[in-house]
Amino acid sequence: MATSEQEVTIDVKLFVDKEKKKVLFAESDKEFVDVLFSFLTIPLGTIVRLLDKQSQMGCLDEVYKSVEDLSSDYFQTKACKAMLLKPLNTASSHCHRLKINIDDTKPREVYVCKDTSCYAHCAFSSVPDTLCKCGKVMEYAGDRPEDDAKTAAAGSENGVFVKGNQKFITTDDLQVAPASTSLMLSLGREFGVQDPADLEQTILQLTSEKQPLTGLHFDVPITTDDASFCTIPLNLCPEQESDSEDNKGNVKIKVLQTKISSAVLYAEVGHDFVDLIFGLLSVPLGCTIKTLGQSLSKGCIGNLYRSIAGGAEGCMGPDYQRLLLAPELPPFFGSAASQILQAPESAPKNIKIDSCFSCFKIGGFSNLGRCREQDYRYNSSYRCWRDEFTNCQNTTKTAEICELDPKLHGVQSSNRDAYVKQGSQSFMVTDDLHVRPLTLDSSLRVVSEGEVQMKDLVEKEVAVTKFQIMELQRAALMTREALSSVLLPPKKKKKNLKHLMY
Ligand SMILES: [Zn+2]
Numbered sequence: 001m002a003t004s005e006q007e008v009t010i011d012v013k014l015f016v017d018k019e020k021k022k023v024l025f026a027e028s029d030k031e032f033v034d035v036l037f038s039f040l041t042i043p044l045g046t047i048v049r050l051l052d053k054q055s056q057m058g059c060l061d062e063v064y065k066s067v068e069d070l071s072s073d074y075f076q077t078k079a080c081k082a083m084l085l086k087p088l089n090t091a092s093s094h095c096h097r098l099k100i101n102i103d104d105t106k107p108r109e110v111y112v113c114k115d116t117s118c119y120a121h122c123a124f125s126s127v128p129d130t131l132c133k134c135g136k137v138m139e140y141a142g143d144r145p146e147d148d149a150k151t152a153a154a155g156s157e158n159g160v161f162v163k164g165n166q167k168f169i170t171t172d173d174l175q176v177a178p179a180s181t182s183l184m185l186s187l188g189r190e191f192g193v194q195d196p197a198d199l200e201q202t203i204l205q206l207t208s209e210k211q212p213l214t215g216l217h218f219d220v221p222i223t224t225d226d227a228s229f230c231t232i233p234l235n236l237c238p239e240q241e242s243d244s245e246d247n248k249g250n251v252k253i254k255v256l257q258t259k260i261s262s263a264v265l266y267a268e269v270g271h272d273f274v275d276l277i278f279g280l281l282s283v284p285l286g287c288t289i290k291t292l293g294q295s296l297s298k299g300c301i302g303n304l305y306r307s308i309a310g311g312a313e314g315c316m317g318p319d320y321q322r323l324l325l326a327p328e329l330p331p332f333f334g335s336a337a338s339q340i341l342q343a344p345e346s347a348p349k350n351i352k353i354d355s356c357f358s359c360f361k362i363g364g365f366s367n368l369g370r371c372r373e374q375d376y377r378y379n380s381s382y383r384c385w386r387d388e389f390t391n392c393q394n395t396t397k398t399a400e401i402c403e404l405d406p407k408l409h410g411v412q413s414s415n416r417d418a419y420v421k422q423g424s425q426s427f428m429v430t431d432d433l434h435v436r437p438l439t440l441d442s443s444l445r446v447v448s449e450g451e452v453q454m455k456d457l458v459e460k461e462v463a464v465t466k467f468q469i470m471e472l473q474r475a476a477l478m479t480r481e482a483l484s485s486v487l488l489p490p491k492k493k494k495k496n497l498k499h500l501m502y
C-alpha cells in the first residue's frame, strides 16, 4: 500500500441496468483486477478478521472467536494463537505492491531473542511471542527491508499479478476477462441489453476502506448456509471396528445427540480434532477452492478462481498463475488441516544482515551501523593511534539469521504440525464449530439451551475418516450446521435447497 498521506483510490466504471438498478459489469484497469485476484492469497483467518468476524463464511466466524476465547495454555505456544488470529500471507511481497492492499497483516516484522549472551544459534521469527531455544520470548527488532529486486520488477507496464495495459471487464459475480468487442456483445446478449442507452455508467472510487471485500457492489465471496453439497453422510453406527490399516488416520470423537430426532448437541473431541478445525484459519482462500473445488466454487470467488486459467489466461505469467491457483502457506503455518487440503508450506527464509547478530539484537534494523562504528583512538597494545571499533569487537560484521518455528517450545520436541497442545484435555464442539474446553458446566448449559431432557440423550462414539474430515472442512466454509451436515444422513428438508441449485 502506498504510504503517502493522500488516499489512494482505484476508479472502476460500473455499468448499471437503469431499470433493474443492478450492476451488470464493471470496466477497470489492471489495478482493480490485481486487488480482486489478491483475495485468493489471503488466509481465511485474515478474511474473518478484516470483516470483523461477520464474514458469514460458514462457521469460520465461530472458529475464529473460539481461538480468541481459548486461553493460550491450550496451545503449544502463545505464538500459535497469533498464527491463527493473524496468519501471514505468503504472497505478501506481491500484495505489498497492490495499489490497495486490504491485508493489513505485517509480514515483515522480525522478532529475535534480545539476550546477547543467549547460547542459541542465530534465529528469528516473523510471529510475535515466539520462544527462543533458550526459553526467552523473542522481541521485535524492526521490519525486514522490502526485497529490492522484486519491487524493481514492478515496472509501469506490469501490474502485480496482471500485465499489459488493456482494460478489464469484471461481471457482478466476479468473472474477469480483458475487454473485447466479442465480450461486449456476449455480455449484451447475456443480460438482454437491447439499447446501450439502457445502461447507466457510474464511476466508483475504491479506497482501502471501501473495497469489494466488504460487499460493496459485489456479493460476499462465499455463499452461506448451503448445505446441499453434503453427499457423504456418516451414519452414526455404534462402535466401528477400527483396527484395519484404512482406519489408522481416523479421528475418534463422541457425539451427544437426541434419541428421537438425532439432532447433534455437541461433539466431545480431543486436541487432534480441534487442530483440524483451527488450522483452517491459516489456509489461503485459493487453496480451499483448489482442493474442495466444485461445490465451494459455485459462488463469486469460484468464478474469480476460474478466470485465472479461463478468461484472464494470458494476462499473467505462469509463475503468478501458479501463485494464485495454488497459494502456499507461510513456513511453519502448516497443520493437520492444511495437510488434508494438500496445501504445501513454503520454505523457511534466511535473512542476511549487515552487522553481527549481537549488534542486531541491540540495535535492530534501525541501527545496524553500530557494529562498524569507529573512532580514532590510542591503542595501548599497539602503542599507536588508529581507527578502532567503538561498540563491537566481533571480527565478523555480517550474520545470516534463519527462521525459527513459532510452534516450538524451547528445546522440547513438540509436534510441529499441531497448534493445540497435546494432552488428555477434551473439548466441546457445537454444530457451528464453536470450540471450548469441555467442562460439566458448559456441557449442562448446552443441554439446557437445547431444551432436551437428559434421559432423551445418547452418546455415540464415531471414528471420523480422512475423507469425512475433508467434508467437514468444506462444510465449515459453507454452512452453520457443519457437524450435523457431515455426521447425519441428508435430511429431506434439504431437498428444496437442491431444487434451487439445479
Ligand atoms: Zn535466546
Ligand SMILES: [Zn+2]
Residues within 6 Å of the ligand: 355, 356, 357, 358, 359, 360, 370, 371, 372, 392, 393, 394, 397
Ligand atoms: Zn557487532
